[in-house]
Amino acid sequence: MSSLVVQYEKLFNKVMPVLAMRKADFRMEGLKSITEQDIWRYLVLKKWKKYSEADLALHKVIADIFSLTAAQYMTFSQVEELKTSNWFAPINEDELKLLIGR
16 A cells, blocks of 8 residues: 555544534535545545645645535536446437437
8 A cells, every 4th residue: 555545544643523513514415325435535636636745734735625625526526427437338218318309
């Protein structure tokens, strides 16, 4: 396991109360299904993609959590969903009727 992964795990546990507060903020903005893990996943995969261990000071991590907007998270989650969707999967007859409105 890389030292950066270990660093992320340690930080996740340290900042859990901050993640919980941000989750509550997002829920008040209408993102009812967001979790602390969702916020963390955004930070790791998007915000900190090119960070090194030196860039992950606790105060910077907390600032990044609080600077995340609902719009940034929604854009990220929609792009991730598009990346994982199987656009060429066969559809059944009910799905086809739904698509063409019959």
